[in-house]
Amino acid sequence: MDKFLHAWFNQTLNTLDDILVRWLLLLGMVDARKQKTYDDIYQELEALAMKAENLQQALSAWEELSQTPETIIAYQSRLKYMIDEVAKLEDAKYHAQQEGMKKGIEQGIEKGIEEGIEQGFKAVAKNMIATGYNNEQIMQLTSLTIEEVLLLRAEFEVE
DSSP: OHHHHHHHHTTOOOTTTOHHHHHHHHHHSEETTTTEEOHHHHHHHHHHHTTOHHHHHHHHHHHHHTSOHHHHHHHHHHHHHHHHHHHHHHHHHHHHHHHHHHHHHHHHHHHHHHHHHHHHHHHHHHHHHHTTOOHHHHHHHHOOOHHHHHHHHHHHHHO
């Protein structure tokens, strides 16, 4: 291992080409006897891990294994909290969409009813025109405006 560390510090080690070197550096970056972590090697391995998926997985596993029980519990609690928050947001978004759809349907029904009533009044007004009612009588009985009655008379005369 000292040979690799010596080559590492002399910058003669090609870490990108030699997968064995990467694994050995990963395993050797913590000196359990001296309770020391080689931070410079760790930083370099992090940079390499971004390029090598296997090394990234090993580095993640090493980080998980090297945690104390307290940090593991804190990490898991934080992770659970974040997952719960995402679930709450998704749930709120879902309910907002459902509520929006419900309001949209209600508005559509209301508009449809209004249009149906208007079409009904126009059909009655056409019948009234056909039977000889005057504009005032049609407006009174159907709530149509004079413009609408005149348009219907024009349509009726064209037919």
